[in-house]
Structures are given as C-alpha cells and as structure tokens.
Amino acid sequence: MTIDQRSDFLSFLTRSRYIIFLILLLALGLRLYKSSVHGLYLDEKFTLVNTQGVSLEGANQHDVFFTPGKTYFTPREFWKPKPLKDYIRAIVQTDIGNSPAHYALLWAWIEVFGLSDLSIRMPSILFSTFIVGLVYLLVRRYLRSQPLALLCALLTAFEPFFIAYSHMARNYCMTIFMATLGTYLFLRILDRRAEDKQPVGLYIGYGLSFALATLGHYLAVTVFLCHGIYVLLYIRNFKTYVGLGLSFLGGMLGLIVPWFVFGGGKYTFQTLAYQAKLYGGLAQTNPLNNGFGIILPATLANVVKRSIPVWADLFLVSNGLSADTLAFRNLVIALGMGLIAVFLVHRFGRQRSVPTWVQVAVPVLLVAGFALYSVPSVRLVIAAALPLFFYLLYRAFGVYDSRPERRFLYLLLLLATVPTLFLIAIAFRNGHTYGITQRYSSFSFPYALILVGMIVQQVFRQPTYLRLTLGAVLLIQAYFIGDLLYRIYEDQAPKYTYYGRYRIENPYNTAAQRIKKLYAPGDTVLYPSARTAPRDEIENTFTKYSIIDAQYTNLYLPKDATYYQRMDTTQTDRIILIKGKTGERITIFDFEGTKYRY
Structure with a gap:
C-alpha cells in the first residue's frame, strides 16, 4: 500500500x-x-407488576384486598414492602x-x-x-x-x-x-x-x-x-x-x-408441559375460537403455512410476504418465475456481453405472473425477485475465499435458521403450531440482516440491466417497509404491536393523575370489578372478582397515600370518585368494556 x-x-x-x-x-x-x-399493552402490564412483586388478582395481597371485614384499602397498603418470594411468585404467574x-x-x-x-x-x-x-x-x-x-x-x-x-x-x-x-x-x-x-x-x-x-x-x-x-x-x-x-x-x-x-425456573417445565397439553388439545378440538388465538394441529401443511410469514419477516427483502394475503398458489407461481430468471442469469449472466433477450426476459419474468395471479398484488413482484436475491447471496459467498470468512458465513446461516427450525421441531413434538411466531424466532434477526446487507451490496455490483431491475424491486420493498413503520408508529400493525386500533395514552396513569388532583379527605375511589373467569390453572388465583384495574391504577398513586378505595362489584367499566361531603359520583375513567384495557 x-x-x-x-x-x-x-x-x-x-x-x-x-x-x-x-x-x-x-x-x-x-x-x-x-x-x-x-398506553401499555397486556404483556407490558405483566412486566410492570412483576417488577414490583405484585401478583395479578392479589395472590400475594390477600391482606390488602381480601381481609374479612375489611372494606377499604389504601395505596400505602398496596405498596407495602414485598419479600423476594413475591417477585418470584409474580414472574411464575405471568x-x-x-x-x-x-x-x-x-x-x-x-x-x-x-x-x-x-x-x-x-x-x-x-x-x-x-x-x-x-x-x-x-x-x-x-x-x-x-x-x-x-x-x-x-x-x-x-x-x-x-x-x-x-x-x-x-x-x-x-x-x-x-x-x-x-x-x-x-x-x-x-x-x-x-x-x-x-x-x-x-x-x-x-x-x-x-x-x-x-x-x-x-x-x-x-x-x-x-x-x-x-x-x-x-x-x-x-x-x-x-x-x-x-x-x-x-x-x-x-x-x-x-x-x-x-x-x-423450577415451575417452567411443568408449566410448559401443561401448556403443551392444553394447546395440543385445543388444536384438535377448538383451533379458532379458544381465547388464545389460532392454534392449528401440527400437520405438515399447517406448519408450512404458519412458518412462511415467520421466515419471510426475518429478511427485509421478503418482509410481509404471506400465503394468507397473497395466496399460496400465487407465491408458487411467482417463485417459479423467479427461478426461471435465476436460470437465465446463471446461464448467460457471466458472459462478457449479456444477450439482449436475456436483459429483456429477466424483468419481464418478474411481472409475467400477473397474467395468472388471482390477487394482482405488487408484492408478488418482490416474491418473484426472491430467487434472484438469494442467488446473489450465493454468489456473494463465493467472493469470500479465506477460511475464516467462509466459516463466519456458515455460522451466519446457522444463526439465521436454527431458531426458527427449533420452533418447527417443537411444534411437531407438541402437536400444535402456537409457538411458531415472529418474536420467538427473533434471535435470528441480526444475522438475517447481515445476509440482506450482502444481497443489497451484490445488487449494485451486477450488470446494468440486473442492477436496475433489482434496484427497482428494492425500492418497491422499501415503500412497503416504510408503510409498515408508519403503521407501527400509528399502532395499526397487529403482528408487531398486537393492536389493530390506535391506543390512547396509559389509561391507568391518566386515572391516577385525576385521582391525585380531585381526591379530598373523606372521598372514596371505586374500582370496577368483573367476575373472574380463569382459562387455566395459571390464571386461577381463587378470587371471585377481578382487582386488576385497582392494581394497575395503584401503581401510579403515591406510595404513602391514604386514599380510601374499594372494589365495586356492581359494575365493570368505570373508576368512580365519590365525594364524601356531597355524595357526588365523578367518573375518573370509563374503560368501555375491554376497549382501553388490552
């Protein structure tokens, strides 16, 4: 040098x-x-109570909520110091x-x-x-x-x-x-x-x-x-x-x-065994309307169907491709067109001068499937280009000829695939597809992104016709990624946010701030209390009426406060403040059923 x-x-x-x-x-x-x-979604609420050693529905707060003859409770009682076993109990439960x-x-x-x-x-x-x-x-x-x-x-x-x-x-x-x-x-x-x-x-x-x-x-x-x-x-x-x-x-x-x-941790394996039996049973008897989501039997067809979007979302170039939205038949046609394009690029693309008909045929093949698709989605152009993208990844591997670099690439392939393959193996073992989900395969994302980076780098090293063709496909995919990010920010991407509608700011914090502002000595706060309906032994805390809304709201109240509070089993939606001097009932927050709870 x-x-x-x-x-x-x-x-x-x-x-x-x-x-x-x-x-x-x-x-x-x-x-x-x-x-x-x-506002916080359901699992985040679990996170919050776990960090405070609080068991949902009060399994470790009987003296706060369930002492015989004791009608009221205060934030000070709710926030009493908790031993380590309470934190462990909370983590086990949720x-x-x-x-x-x-x-x-x-x-x-x-x-x-x-x-x-x-x-x-x-x-x-x-x-x-x-x-x-x-x-x-x-x-x-x-x-x-x-x-x-x-x-x-x-x-x-x-x-x-x-x-x-x-x-x-x-x-x-x-x-x-x-x-x-x-x-x-x-x-x-x-x-x-x-x-x-x-x-x-x-x-x-x-x-x-x-x-x-x-x-x-x-x-x-x-x-x-x-x-x-x-x-x-x-x-x-x-x-x-x-x-x-x-x-x-x-x-x-x-x-x-x-x-x-x-x-x-000692409860994990017995809980996993219990859940495997529960979900396996639901997959066979009630796969759709069971309260847990769609749980399909682990047949080969169901596993393939469930895993396609998981594999697709691991790679930015294929994010969003799904048999549910594009139809399996259309995906097969698109991939077939792409494989033909790969054959042409592999057969003629290494020549010093690529034949004109190949330069025309490759981009035409990416859109030719529209004559056959039942769903004319632009995403199918991306699907048709996938074989070309992964062919370029294969070519990219050939660029690295030193032993350490090649071994690193093989390790990347392992890391990008084994977590999802593990989920698939567990699905077959347990007899249901419930665990084949994006977040459980997420440990592969960093390595899949490196592979995508290698693909993108290779795109811009190709002959002009291929560079322009695949560059255009990348721009289309970039649009869909941008749209997905917009929907994530707007809380409209259920797979990523678990919601299909916009969440308001944390309603429990909002309620707590209103209570702090309006409460005066002699007032009483009433919390809605629906009858509990545990779905399994994990959720069964042996309480007849729910105290979750009271628990979540008290997390945001001062720890030394002596506000008088009690459960109201006559209604299930509203936090109400009763003014002690006048008896006036002020609605602090109305959850409107489950609208603002989950």
Whole structure:
C-alpha cells in the first residue's frame, strides 16, 4: 500500500466513525419516536407488576384486598414492602418463570428513573440501538468490509421488528442484544485461541452473556446451540473446548441453576408441559375460537403455512410476504418465475456481453405472473425477485475465499435458521403450531440482516440491466417497509404491536393523575370489578372478582397515600370518585368494556 493509499484508507476509517455515529443516532431517534404515545399493552402490564412483586388478582395481597371485614384499602397498603418470594411468585404467574434477568434489570432501572411508560420502555430502546452497533462490529471484523458493515448497520436501524419491540417494556431487545453479544464474544475467543492465548476475560464475558440471555428468554439458548454446532464442525482444540465448557458451566452454576432450583425456573417445565397439553388439545378440538388465538394441529401443511410469514419477516427483502394475503398458489407461481430468471442469469449472466433477450426476459419474468395471479398484488413482484436475491447471496459467498470468512458465513446461516427450525421441531413434538411466531424466532434477526446487507451490496455490483431491475424491486420493498413503520408508529400493525386500533395514552396513569388532583379527605375511589373467569390453572388465583384495574391504577398513586378505595362489584367499566361531603359520583375513567384495557 502506497503512502497515498494508506492516507485514503485512514481518511475513510475516520469518516466511517462519523457515519456509524450518525447511524446510531438515527436508530435511537427511530426508536424514541412515539415511544410513549401509546398506553401499555397486556404483556407490558405483566412486566410492570412483576417488577414490583405484585401478583395479578392479589395472590400475594390477600391482606390488602381480601381481609374479612375489611372494606377499604389504601395505596400505602398496596405498596407495602414485598419479600423476594413475591417477585418470584409474580414472574411464575405471568411469565411461567421466564425473563428474571430482564425483570431484575428493569427493577433497578425503575428505582432510579420511575414508572412512566417512557422510563420502563427505555431499556428496550437502548438495547435495540446497541444491536445496531453490534451488527456493525461483527461485519467489520469478520467480513472485513467497512462499507458493508455500515450498510448492515443502516438496515438494522430500520428493521421494523427492532423498532416495534423497542416500544415494548418486554425482554426481547435485551435478550437479543445479550445473545448477539455472546456471538461476538464467542468469535473473539476463537480469534484469541488461534493465537494460542487463553482469553480469561472473554470467557467470563461469554459465560455471563449466555446466562443473562438465557434468563432473559429461554429460547436464547438456540443461539448458543449454533455456537456449539460450529465448534463441533470446525474447532479441533482441546483447550478451546475446556475454556468454552467452563464458560457455560460458570453461567449455569452461577445464575441459571440457582434460578431453576430456588427461583421460579423450577415451575417452567411443568408449566410448559401443561401448556403443551392444553394447546395440543385445543388444536384438535377448538383451533379458532379458544381465547388464545389460532392454534392449528401440527400437520405438515399447517406448519408450512404458519412458518412462511415467520421466515419471510426475518429478511427485509421478503418482509410481509404471506400465503394468507397473497395466496399460496400465487407465491408458487411467482417463485417459479423467479427461478426461471435465476436460470437465465446463471446461464448467460457471466458472459462478457449479456444477450439482449436475456436483459429483456429477466424483468419481464418478474411481472409475467400477473397474467395468472388471482390477487394482482405488487408484492408478488418482490416474491418473484426472491430467487434472484438469494442467488446473489450465493454468489456473494463465493467472493469470500479465506477460511475464516467462509466459516463466519456458515455460522451466519446457522444463526439465521436454527431458531426458527427449533420452533418447527417443537411444534411437531407438541402437536400444535402456537409457538411458531415472529418474536420467538427473533434471535435470528441480526444475522438475517447481515445476509440482506450482502444481497443489497451484490445488487449494485451486477450488470446494468440486473442492477436496475433489482434496484427497482428494492425500492418497491422499501415503500412497503416504510408503510409498515408508519403503521407501527400509528399502532395499526397487529403482528408487531398486537393492536389493530390506535391506543390512547396509559389509561391507568391518566386515572391516577385525576385521582391525585380531585381526591379530598373523606372521598372514596371505586374500582370496577368483573367476575373472574380463569382459562387455566395459571390464571386461577381463587378470587371471585377481578382487582386488576385497582392494581394497575395503584401503581401510579403515591406510595404513602391514604386514599380510601374499594372494589365495586356492581359494575365493570368505570373508576368512580365519590365525594364524601356531597355524595357526588365523578367518573375518573370509563374503560368501555375491554376497549382501553388490552
């Protein structure tokens, strides 16, 4: 390298630091935007009560709500100190003993920053942003391409899943970050072992990332399973086996085993077995109207149908393609057209001069299916282009001829596929498709994004006719991604937000603020109390009437307040303030059935 070349390279590296900084700022901005506009959805409410050691429906608050002869309760009684067993009981009830690492971190965060919606979602926002930086580091170090690293980071910044789940006070962003960090540390350990060094600090970090990821969500183990497969395939070094084994053992004995022996983890397997039996039964007897969602028997056809959108959403270039909206027959036709295009590109595209008829035939094939489609959707153009995109990915693998880079690519393929394949295997084992869902395969997203970055890079290295054709398809897909992000921000993307309508600001916080403003000594707050109808033994807390609305509202009331409150079993929708001097009944908030509850 000449002096001028070295100078240009150093200049590019300097500019790249500014670029990745701007990408990280962009990612943070995309995640902060509208992050506190919508009220908490059901699982976030579970997160909130778990961090406070509160069991839904008062299993650990009998002395507050259910003491015989005691009609009233106060926020001070609600907020009385709770022992560790109460926190464990809450996690078992609402999360089958899953996610203690996330709850512990969020508890500490709330102690410092409070219970506002933005506060409890901020760890997800930050971890989602950190994932962007990790993707950048992985690509820069192991594919040795700064431009590709920046491109992959940019794609990660816009990934709809990461933006949507950054707006949720749930475990996914933290756990995906920890699992991805584990992958980075795993590869760094192998680097140092290649230099015949024992990186003790990296081993400790890897063991911690394994434990925290697993205790963030148990399915994170699929990422570390991929690491184990990689070691078995490519590593032939006893000291490396010992070091990694001790890392796993340290994580297991230090954090995971204590949780499973002394904490809520000991209930996980029995709950999972119970749920497998329950959902399997519903799949056979009542797959559609069972209160849990669509639960289909795990036939080959049902598993394929359920997994198609999960696979599609992992890759930005195929996000949104679904047999439900486009029809399976149409997808098959589109993919068939794309495969013909791949044959032409492979057969004639390597010639110095590509025949004119090929240059015309390839784009024509991407739209030719419209003569046969039953649903004339522009998305089918994207479906037809998918074989070409993945053919370019195959070609991209050929660019990397060094052994470390090729092995890294094989590891990417494992990480991008094994988590979803694991879900499919579990579906067949349990006899139902309930677990084949986007969020459970989400540990693959960082690696799928790297593969998409390689595809996009290859598109712009193709001959003009192919570059323009696939570039146009990418623009179409970019429009749909932009539309999806808009719908996520507007709370109109049920798969990502679990809602089909716009949520108002947190109604429980709103109610609490009105109570604080209007309450005077002698007043009484009434909470709606519907009769409970538990769907299974997990939900059965042995109370006849629900106290959930009272619990959620008290989370936002002052901990030392002595407001008199009681349950009103005569109605199910309104929080009411009764003025002590006049008897006036003021509606604090009307939930209108379930409209503002879930």
